[in-house]
Amino acid sequence: MKTMQRITPIGRGALLSLLLAFGLDFQATAQAQTAARIVFEAVVSAKGTTYSQIFSMNPDGSDVTQLTRASANALWPRRSPNQHYIAFFRNGQLWVMDAIGEANGGHSWAVAPANAGGVDWSPNVLVSPDGTTTTYTLVYTAGGSLYTVSASINPSAGTATASAPVLFQSGSWFAPSWSPLDALGGSKIAANGSANRSADMIVVFDAGTPGAAPLATFGAVSDQNFDPSWSPDGSQIAFSGREYVTTTARNGKTTTTIYLAIFVAVPDYSSGNGVAGISQVTAWTTSTQSFPTWSSNGSTLAFSGNGNNAIYAVPSTSFMSSSWTLIHSPGNMPDWYP
Numbered sequence: 001m002k003t004m005q006r007i008t009p010i011g012r013g014a015l016l017s018l019l020l021a022f023g024l025d026f027q028a029t030a031q032a033q034t035a036a037r038i039v040f041e042a043v044v045s046a047k048g049t050t051y052s053q054i055f056s057m058n059p060d061g062s063d064v065t066q067l068t069r070a071s072a073n074a075l076w077p078r079r080s081p082n083q084h085y086i087a088f089f090r091n092g093q094l095w096v097m098d099a100i101g102e103a104n105g106g107h108s109w110a111v112a113p114a115n116a117g118g119v120d121w122s123p124n125v126l127v128s129p130d131g132t133t134t135t136y137t138l139v140y141t142a143g144g145s146l147y148t149v150s151a152s153i154n155p156s157a158g159t160a161t162a163s164a165p166v167l168f169q170s171g172s173w174f175a176p177s178w179s180p181l182d183a184l185g186g187s188k189i190a191a192n193g194s195a196n197r198s199a200d201m202i203v204v205f206d207a208g209t210p211g212a213a214p215l216a217t218f219g220a221v222s223d224q225n226f227d228p229s230w231s232p233d234g235s236q237i238a239f240s241g242r243e244y245v246t247t248t249a250r251n252g253k254t255t256t257t258i259y260l261a262i263f264v265a266v267p268d269y270s271s272g273n274g275v276a277g278i279s280q281v282t283a284w285t286t287s288t289q290s291f292p293t294w295s296s297n298g299s300t301l302a303f304s305g306n307g308n309n310a311i312y313a314v315p316s317t318s319f320m321s322s323s324w325t326l327i328h329s330p331g332n333m334p335d336w337y338p
Helices: 012-016
Strands: 004-007 037-046 049-057 075-079 085-090 093-098 108-113 119-127 134-142 145-154 159-163 166-169 172-178 188-194 201-206 216-218 225-230 237-248 254-267 275-280 290-294 300-305 310-315 325-328 332-337
Touching (some): 037 075, 049 085, 075 119, 075 332, 085 134, 108 145, 134 172, 188 225, 254 290
Parallel strands (some): 290 332
Antiparallel strands (some): 037 049, 075 085, 237 254, 254 275, 290 300
16 A cells, blocks of 8 residues: 655745846746746856756756746756646655746645655556546656655645655666656666766666666666656657767877767667667767757757756757757756647
8 A cells, every 4th residue: 555645835935035137138927838838947146145956948058938937046947747737846845837937826745855866757647536636657766776656636725635756776876767658558768877886878767666687778879878858759868978079289288078968769679688779869069968859759868068058959850960040048958848
């Protein structure tokens, strides 16, 4: 039997006492965000203090809306499958808030103790027989290991309950990404890291089997690969991997610099250790590229660049592209949904 705990929400009145008047020129709107949106984090400052806060925007960078304002860092936002909620980390907790944002009158709930190493939502959403409560399952990092937790939300009452967290994989894991459902109704979880804390590989697990061996393990150029993100049809995984750039000075001396670039891989589950192919999407432009996220039709990837301080877009079928479209700056850790 699952143990359920009551979560005390931070309502609009309580939140107002925590608000800061930040000086970043972002537009704030209170409408429900039900169309295609990108959520992201950005650093804002006021009176000598800076915090990362959560924002959302249209895929073209318009209608930027601030969603959190509390005097603490809000990190790693991820939209729920039905776009009603956003998960994020703050003050050593995994939080869930209404998609309109707590800064705009929405509720938010602390779901489980966690560190900001990544979170994502299961594609399975359960609705109670009376239609009042919807239950979601999330995978997230805590102490390096991966856990799952269920959150049952009653939007009319503004309340939620959470199950006791369940260990999914022990070790050192980051950036979990939950795949769409396959033809048989199953799903997978990709993450970067390793069980023995020795490397950062992209690893794919069966979402229905906690503690099981990986279905596939792969990387790009080396054993340093990060930030997996499933394509909308579940057939590909975008990730950031090492790119080695060698330059030669006039005196003939060569220097090799390591950057992160965006790659796209097709996992190969037949061998349990590999991919059917890997393509490098972006190429060196004097900064790293990380945290890729897909458009709903799979044609475009948004990602962090410029020292993780700007969000760009590039066609997902590009090869070694150094020509990207700037969507918004500042910005980091984008999540594009749907």
